Amino acid sequence: MTTDQIPASDANTAPGSPTSAAAARRFARALGAVWLTTRLVMLALLAQPLAAFDVGTISGEVHHIYYGWYGQLARGDFPLDDAMWQYPPGAALVILGPGALPGLTYFQGFLVLTLAADALVTCALARAGRRPGRSTAGAWMWVCALPLLLHLPLVRYDVQVTALAALALLALHRRPRVGGALAGLGAMVKIWPLLTLLGAPRGRTGKDAWLSAAASAAALLAVLAFGFSHTLGFLRQQGSRGVQIESLAGTALSLGRLAGWPGTAEYRYGAMELTGPYVPALAHASLLLTAAAFCWLLLWRVRARRWTPATPFDAALAAVLLFTVTSRVISPQYLVWLLGLAAVCLTSRATTQRPVAVLLLPAAAVSALAYPVLYDDVVSGTPLGCAVMVVRNGLLLTAAVLSCRRLWSSSSSA
Numbered sequence: 001m002t003t004d005q006i007p008a009s010d011a012n013t014a015p016g017s018p019t020s021a022a023a024a025r026r027f028a029r030a031l032g033a034v035w036l037t038t039r040l041v042m043l044a045l046l047a048q049p050l051a052a053f054d055v056g057t058i059s060g061e062v063h064h065i066y067y068g069w070y071g072q073l074a075r076g077d078f079p080l081d082d083a084m085w086q087y088p089p090g091a092a093l094v095i096l097g098p099g100a101l102p103g104l105t106y107f108q109g110f111l112v113l114t115l116a117a118d119a120l121v122t123c124a125l126a127r128a129g130r131r132p133g134r135s136t137a138g139a140w141m142w143v144c145a146l147p148l149l150l151h152l153p154l155v156r157y158d159v160q161v162t163a164l165a166a167l168a169l170l171a172l173h174r175r176p177r178v179g180g181a182l183a184g185l186g187a188m189v190k191i192w193p194l195l196t197l198l199g200a201p202r203g204r205t206g207k208d209a210w211l212s213a214a215a216s217a218a219a220l221l222a223v224l225a226f227g228f229s230h231t232l233g234f235l236r237q238q239g240s241r242g243v244q245i246e247s248l249a250g251t252a253l254s255l256g257r258l259a260g261w262p263g264t265a266e267y268r269y270g271a272m273e274l275t276g277p278y279v280p281a282l283a284h285a286s287l288l289l290t291a292a293a294f295c296w297l298l299l300w301r302v303r304a305r306r307w308t309p310a311t312p313f314d315a316a317l318a319a320v321l322l323f324t325v326t327s328r329v330i331s332p333q334y335l336v337w338l339l340g341l342a343a344v345c346l347t348s349r350a351t352t353q354r355p356v357a358v359l360l361l362p363a364a365a366v367s368a369l370a371y372p373v374l375y376d377d378v379v380s381g382t383p384l385g386c387a388v389m390v391v392r393n394g395l396l397l398t399a400a401v402l403s404c405r406r407l408w409s410s411s412s413s414a
Helices: 018-047 060-074 091-100 106-129 137-149 158-172 176-190 192-197 204-227 233-237 248-258 279-303 311-325 334-345 354-373 375-380 383-411
Strands: 264-268 271-275
Touching: 018 106, 018 137, 060 091, 060 106, 091 106, 091 176, 106 137, 106 158, 106 334, 137 334, 137 354, 158 176, 158 192, 158 311, 158 334, 176 192, 176 204, 192 204, 192 311, 248 271, 248 279, 248 383, 279 311, 279 383, 311 334, 311 383, 334 354, 354 375, 354 383, 375 383
Parallel strands: none
Antiparallel strands: 264 271
């Protein structure tokens, strides 16, 4: 099933007509029913996880790590000398949020806020898709594709970050200052949402968006620096990260293990990383590739001559894909970002990224196989574990190349 086959609204029906109103109600009911059903299934997996779906207790990150950070942040201190605190200071707001909900435990509050962010993204995509010339395929993709990652999205804060990025992109055309402000806030939570502004049109729209992003990020940083100590302490944890087993470099090393490479997998910085000969060299190579990807994006920006309403969406997806496949770390929750951006792309009929969105669907499903279903095989570097990672990372690499190629060709001609 391709994204072109996902049910869409009657875009050609005259707005305000009885037929249009009836179609909107049918669409809303169907989308709401699918959202509710799939999210209940995700919650059921979380409440009664099967052994194969619960490596190391997936929800433990909220119960122990996030809750531990919450205790420190509630006292006014950012985690200092904590190897797992690797996030910009805006992440504190997400971590503190669940504790502010009365009558709920921290874990329950986290689930409520995650589902609220999920519902907000769904509503925003659905509303955007109902506009003339747009498509509801994006809303359907988000609702149907997120459960491919099983219950993992419910116990990571990436849904909240993706909500900021998606809302920033959807607001960029009509309200560039609002879009820029949301992108700036998102960057203060997890850096990558700033990439949503890469494809902002030249001229006043782009200028307003970038200035608004800078202003919102600076304002939030100032507030957090005033209210907390060690606000920028996260920076010291970034340079020491190695090669995670699920990255492209990690997959190459895992294949090397089958051929006799003597490295091992160890738990470091909140993830399983490979240690041994050639690991530092591959980590530096990944950083160089990330720098090269950034240079390519700048070159595209300079050379681009044609902008469509979908160009900001397409550029954001291409940029995040590039930074994902060149990263030393590819955590399974990164797929939440990519699915959200692909869904935004599909709200526009002018998007060039439909084939890329299709590739991300099996990539998400295979990611769930890699973690948590077959994670022991991935960590041990068995032939099955290596095969799963080759397929998943092969899909992501293909998607990144295809995304960049289609972005370049769509914007290089007048």
